[in-house]
Amino acid sequence: MKTGISPFTLLRRAPDCPARCGILRTLHGEVRTPVFMPVGTQATVKAVTPENLEQLGAQIILGNTYHLFIRPGHELIRKLGGLHGFMNWHRPILTDSGGFQIFSLKDLATITEQGAEFRSHLDGTRLFLSPEDAVQIQEALGSDIMMVLDTCIPWPSGRLETEKATAMTGRWAARSRHAQADSGQLLFGIVQGGMYRDLRQRAAEELVNIGFDGYALGGLSVGEPKELMYEMTEATVSHLPGEYPVYLMGVGTPEDLVESVYRGVDMFDCVMPTRNARNGMLFTSRGRLVIKNSCYRDDPKPPDEQCSCYTCRHYSRAYLRHLFMSKEILAYQLNSIHNLFYYCSLMAEMRHAIEQNCFTAFRKNFYSMRENVESATI
């Protein structure tokens, strides 16, 4: 929305760190932050139904501009009720712009000032995505939060290269804001700047000058050491206006979420809970559990004895291992439900801790739960 009014209401700030909780208002309702957004690239969070998502506590999910643009096409989705009607999800949706695909499909993409030219990863068709196109496609998709098209810089990258790419992302951001119609959809800018604190700062200031409904941190968790990622997060957040939501894109592990909330981030998305679920790895309050490992062959315990998700309430590790080893479809569904529940619950716990002014204690406890356990004896 081009109103200049923040869609975000800050409810509480931690007394001893930048952690905070709040409410983000969108066309499809409010989102309590800090929040984790399951990734549903192709108008589906892989292996789970929208009903599953509601039950496990997902407040908002992602969709992807590039993928939905090439298949089935944004005009088709517009006709069939927008993304919400098309996929039967009636809570908020954030759509990524395709910027990450410029990065992950770099061998198929060519970047110019005008935009990104792709050869479709499906059939090689040449297609073009400009910042304006990305906004218009997301308007057709009807997402609640749109992301500007950006260029994600790999790690490591030299300063000059980073500076150039970041400057162009800034110009693309201005064009995106300008291209936006008055639909009520929110538009977030994306701070790049690689691993250079001053470039991050400059990028943040440029975006704030343009004025967005929220600010995202892009180009992190691209292979750099964790400490560097946390340092860049800190450095960037400190230059963003506190009354707007802050979104750390593509992150991360449960530890990353805790560390980033601790540093003032409000929103996250990551394929990790869903992808790793499909690859036989479950997140638990005591650490990671690789359900395909032979030690769970006859283990009657649920994946996480502390967890109250549908999977943990009904199924044993032995059964889940059997399903996974047999490549049964249900394995992917039950594992995904568990991991997403774990992520969403972790965020709920963090919100609660911030509201109760005890986030620092929460963070300490989060780690002590893990330190007490050897992965083999989870």
Added chain:
RNA sequence: GGAGGGGUUCCCGAGCGGCCAAAGGGAACAGACUGUAAAUCUGUCGGCGGAGCCUUCGGAGGUUCGAAUCCUCCCCCCUCCA
């Protein structure tokens, strides 16, 4: 009874004198996975701490400097004919 084909490392299956501890699958075991080209990818996969050595290609002999590969006999399996 006659004619032909075959028995290979957990399974399927290639190899048909040296480059073979033996291709390639599968299974199994382990690892990776961070804005999803991902129900994907990588590694290990006879034994012994390694260079190396030892045991292995239905069984027993033999030929050869050298055999999973050639010869003899034996044991199983399959197809066709009677």
